[in-house]
Amino acid sequence: MEQTLILNGAQAAAAAAKLCRVQVVAAYPITPQSKIPETLSDYVEKGELKAEFVRVESEHSAMGVCIAASIVGARAFTATAANGLAYMHEQLHWAAGARVPVVMPVTNRGIGAPWTILNDTQDTMSQRDTGWMQLYCMNNQEVLDMVMVAFRAAEQLMVPCMVCFDGFRLSHTLMPVSVPEQEKVDSYLPPYVPLQRIDHEKPANINPVVMGEPLPDPDGVLCPGYIGFRRRLQQTLEGALPVIAEAGAEFGKIFGRSYADAVYRYRCEDADFVFVSLGALATEASEVADVLREQGVKAGVLGLRVFRPFPADALVEALRGRKAVAVLEKAISYGYEGPLMTELKAALYEENGTRPVLRDFILGLGGKEVSPEDLLAAARETLESAKTEKYRIKPTWVGASV
Numbered sequence: 268m269e270q271t272l273i274l275n276g277a278q279a280a281a282a283a284a285k286l287c288r289v290q291v292v293a294a295y296p297i298t299p300q301s302k303i304p305e306t307l308s309d310y311v312e313k314g315e316l317k318a319e320f321v322r323v324e325s326e327h328s329a330m331g332v333c334i335a336a337s338i339v340g341a342r343a344f345t346a347t348a349a350n351g352l353a354y355m356h357e358q359l360h361w362a363a364g365a366r367v368p369v370v371m372p373v374t375n376r377g378i379g380a381p382w383t384i385l386n387d388t389q390d391t392m393s394q395r396d397t398g399w400m401q402l403y404c405m406n407n408q409e410v411l412d413m414v415m416v417a418f419r420a421a422e423q424l425m426v427p428c429m430v431c432f433d434g435f436r437l438s439h440t441l442m443p444v445s446v447p448e449q450e451k452v453d454s455y456l457p458p459y460v461p462l463q464r465i466d467h468e469k470p471a472n473i474n475p476v477v478m479g480e481p482l483p484d485p486d487g488v489l490c491p492g493y494i495g496f497r498r499r500l501q502q503t504l505e506g507a508l509p510v511i512a513e514a515g516a517e518f519g520k521i522f523g524r525s526y527a528d529a530v531y532r533y534r535c536e537d538a539d540f541v542f543v544s545l546g547a548l549a550t551e552a553s554e555v556a557d558v559l560r561e562q563g564v565k566a567g568v569l570g571l572r573v574f575r576p577f578p579a580d581a582l583v584e585a586l587r588g589r590k591a592v593a594v595l596e597k598a599i600s601y602g603y604e605g606p607l608m609t610e611l612k613a614a615l616y617e618e619n620g621t622r623p624v625l626r627d628f629i630l631g632l633g634g635k636e637v638s639p640e641d642l643l644a645a646a647r648e649t650l651e652s653a654k655t656e657k658y659r660i661k662p663t664w665v666g667a668s669v
Contacts, residue, residue, distance in 0.1 A: 340465070
């Protein structure tokens with residue numbers, strides 16, 4: 268029977284990994300994700316999880332262990348944040364290029380320097396072009412559920428996946444979390460079957476140097492050159508949203524919580540004004556949307572559950588005909604604007620005549636408090652822009668007066 272436990276986000280991620288029967292855990296501490304491997308270590312020590320728990324010397328090594336474990340057929344798992352994720356950068360490309368379905372929770376944290384241990388999404392946004400899928404969670408229930416959805420989708424697509432959630436705001440905050448029965452999880456997530464089996468009687472060179480032109484393998488089969496492999500990864504990610512949707516829908520059938528939609532929608536049916544965001548910030552925006560409704564503004568919220576691959580079609584459809592959109596993001600693409608704003612503008616490029624006025628707000632970096640008043644001010648500023656149909660390319664910084 269499903270039971271309800273009081274868990275923080277880190278414990279929810281670890282509980283999900285246990286339910287997914289991960290076989291290799293690569294562990295290296297960094298705040299605020301350290302509780303994830305600590306909890307898994309306790310499971311392994313008590314015999315509740317049959318897994319190899321590998322203590323490594325760095326985040327770079329952690330991903331190396333996961334890549335190797337996945338290649339030989341194990342379900343592999345690690346977690347990180349901030350500068351640890353940045354230190355993995357080379358290996359992130361390798362994992363995606365090697366097509367290993369590693370799942371990695373990231374407890375979003377600001378990147379130094381200057382040092383901060385508090386939350387923003389600069390860490391994962393800076394890795395969005397490494398070939399990994401990225402899922403974002405609004406609460407601790409979604410942390411537990413999304414790890415399972417991530418493994419199912421990743422192992423079907425053979426593409427690694429980050430499950431991203433707010434450091435401290437979720438990772439260290441206790442919430443009621445429904446934890447499903449192991450038997451139901453086993454029915455949802457069957458054992459991992461790798462693309463190839465390692466056989467000492469049939470040695471193979473995995474991920475060799477690849478030249479520019481296609482070459483035949485030992486059996487005479489023509490294999491892609493480097494650009495061909497890159498194109499295959501891109502084609503897989505272009506077709507990934509239906510696979511993620513199917514994994515989320517099947518999750519809903521079994522556990523009663525559906526993630527078939529890549530976008531969380533709140534009061535958007537008749538909305539003239541919409542907040543667009545991701546992570547826990549979408550929850551806060553939902554509360555402010557209620558306040559705006561009381562003030563006579565037809566407000567709604569769209570929160571991205573999936574950022575990579577980008578759910579462009581769903582967002583275009585959801586925003587068609589709206590008057591104004593305030594994009595709320597805890598990251599900046601230095602020298603331009605927030606990355607979510609850039610993606611959304613590109614998606615809406617061809618929506619001539621039905622495209623809403625967009626405004627970009629950078630807020631909450633390094634754990635800076637985001638108040639309801641901040642979001643109300645962002646809404647008013649955006650609605651005022653919509654009256655004049657003026658558009659500013661520069662983002663508005665909230666809470667950065669000095």
